[in-house]
Amino acid sequence: xxxxxxxxxxxxxxxxxxxxxxxxxxxxxxxxxxxxxxxxxxxxxxxxxxxxxxxxxxxxxxxxxxxxxxxxxxxxxxxxxxxxxxxxxxxxxxxxxxxxxxxxxxxxxxxxxxxxxxxxxxxxxxxxxxxxxxxxxxxxxxxxxxxxxxxxxxxxxxxxxxxxxxxxxxxxxxxxxxxxxxxxxxxxxxxxxxxxxxxxxxxxxxxxxxxxxxxx
Amino acid sequence: xxxxxxxxxxxxxxxxxxxxxxxxxxxxxxxxxxxxxxxxxxxxxxxxxxxxxxxxxxxxxxxxxxxxxxxxxxxxxxxxxxxxxxxxxxxxxxxxxxxxxxxxxxxxxxxxxxxxxxxxxxxxxxxxxxxxxxxxxxxxxxxxxxxxxxxxxxxxxxxxxxxxxxxxxxxxxxxxxxxxxxxxxxxxxxxxxxxxxxxxxxxxxxxxxxxxxxxx
DNA sequence: TTGTATATTCAACATATGTTGAATATATTG
DNA sequence: CAATATATTCAACATATGTTGAATATACAA
Numbered sequence: 001x002x003x004x005x006x007x008x009x010x011x012x013x014x015x016x017x018x019x020x021x022x023x024x025x026x027x028x029x030x031x032x033x034x035x036x037x038x039x040x041x042x043x044x045x046x047x048x049x050x051x052x053x054x055x056x057x058x059x060x061x062x063x064x065x066x067x068x069x070x071x072x073x074x075x076x077x078x079x080x081x082x083x084x085x086x087x088x089x090x091x092x093x094x095x096x097x098x099x100x101x102x103x104x105x106x107x108x109x110x111x112x113x114x115x116x117x118x119x120x121x122x123x124x125x126x127x128x129x130x131x132x133x134x135x136x137x138x139x140x141x142x143x144x145x146x147x148x149x150x151x152x153x154x155x156x157x158x159x160x161x162x163x164x165x166x167x168x169x170x171x172x173x174x175x176x177x178x179x180x181x182x183x184x185x186x187x188x189x190x191x192x193x194x195x196x197x198x199x200x201x202x203x204x205x206x207x208x209x210x211x212x213x214x215x216x
Numbered sequence: 217x218x219x220x221x222x223x224x225x226x227x228x229x230x231x232x233x234x235x236x237x238x239x240x241x242x243x244x245x246x247x248x249x250x251x252x253x254x255x256x257x258x259x260x261x262x263x264x265x266x267x268x269x270x271x272x273x274x275x276x277x278x279x280x281x282x283x284x285x286x287x288x289x290x291x292x293x294x295x296x297x298x299x300x301x302x303x304x305x306x307x308x309x310x311x312x313x314x315x316x317x318x319x320x321x322x323x324x325x326x327x328x329x330x331x332x333x334x335x336x337x338x339x340x341x342x343x344x345x346x347x348x349x350x351x352x353x354x355x356x357x358x359x360x361x362x363x364x365x366x367x368x369x370x371x372x373x374x375x376x377x378x379x380x381x382x383x384x385x386x387x388x389x390x391x392x393x394x395x396x397x398x399x400x401x402x403x404x405x406x407x408x409x410x411x412x413x414x415x416x417x418x419x420x421x422x423x424x425x426x427x428x429x430x431x432x
Numbered sequence: 433t434t435g436t437a438t439a440t441t442c443a444a445c446a447t448a449t450g451t452t453g454a455a456t457a458t459a460t461t462g
Numbered sequence: 463c464a465a466t467a468t469a470t471t472c473a474a475c476a477t478a479t480g481t482t483g484a485a486t487a488t489a490c491a492a
Contacts, residue, residue: 211422
């Protein structure tokens with residue numbers, strides 16, 4: 001009698017690694033900690049995924065394509081909805097954020113861990129250039145193109161800097177450090193993604209308009 | 217004949233640790249790497265600063281008071297300049313960011329490393345609650361009070377969320393990951409703090425106004 | 433069934449890690 | 463100068479680390 005199927009153990013390893021990498025970063029986690037959390041032998045992680053750095057890549061890439069595809073889909077749907085005319089800034093930003101919000105609110109807690117790990121990667125000078133270009137940067141380019149269309153008179157640098165600010169606001173939200181809970185005396189909660197995203201859209205849109213000029 | 221004074225070696229250790237912690241995080245750095253970069257014996261770091269975690273605290277705290285004091289000073293001067301009436305949003309945000317910009321542009325490259333390390337701490341769920349409350353959160357509270365005065369009709373949650381977004385935009389700027397360089401095809405540079413801060417002020421101010429309602 | 437590929441465990445390795453204590457040098461003070 | 467405190471080096475420790483190879487178990491195909 002077997003307890004779990006093969007793929008279950010392999011995914012338990014990914015789940016455990018995901019949770020630990022999200023909180024402690026790559027170097028703050030040992031293979032033994034991962035194995036312990038996944039309740040498997042240490043050697044099994046190496047058997048399935050190779051070196052530690054390969055496991056890190058595997059965890060990062062597991063949900064990357066899924067999320068990126070969902071993003072493209074939503075952005076496309078948003079484009080079509082704005083029949084004929086260009087989308088509003090709010091529509092573009094919402095399309096960019098919606099898949100993340102849905103992932104955060106998923107019943108699978110792994111998605112929250114994954115996005116916290118993405119935030120870690122985004123903020124890390126070391127991992128950023130290694131992991132972000134492969135999957136995510138392509139969709140970011142599409143997103144920026146949509147912004148250019150909505151802000152035809154904007155200088156390209158302005159758009160890039162504004163995207164940079166949005167990216168930072170997003171990363172800190174995904175990271176879930178709990179700081180806003182502390183600073184607000186409990187009035188705001190890191191886990192309240194509805195609150196975070198509902199305000200982020202008008203905040204960012206207004207910033208874009210101010211810096212990049214009125215949209216057409 | 218002695219090569220360097222005692223305090224110089226001790227500060228070389230702090231400088232080396234600062235640079236390495238900023239880039240690789242706490243767990244990504246070994247005492248031996250720090251010692252090597254500082255060109256001192258490994259044991260010397262322990263002799264001066266105790267355990268590794270204490271060295272981390274020492275690096276973080278070395279410039280914290282200095283920066284925090286500069287921040288308070290600028291915020292106070294900004295308050296007085298707005299004689300009688302309350303400050304504008306832009307003035308408040310500028311006062312918040314100016315000391316950081318000055319530090320970034322300092323001739324001492326240690327300041328850039330330090331601020332990148334602060335960004336790492338801000339984005340880390342583990343270190344955030346350990347290190348941020350001691351020094352920085354007090355000034356943040358003053359800053360938020362100024363915002364409340366400038367946005368008398370705003371709900372407190374809205375202000376906190378907007379501050380959270382600004383905080384994220386700031387953190388990613390301090391982190392200097394180089395991502396904006398890549399995404400913009402070289403049009404924007406992570407090291408161009410003038411560009412980053414000049415746009416961040418109107419961006420954030422517009423976001424606050426949109427989310428928190430018009431200022432008085 | 434038997435044979436074979438896959439999955440999992442166990443034990444061990446070489447190396448890297450933070451930290452310490454004793455020894456030595458340098459500075460400071462009387 | 464001598465005496466004392468501080469700073470620095472050296473060597474070593476116990477432990478933790480990623481990784482591997484052999485042994486064993488399980489799944490699967492013939």
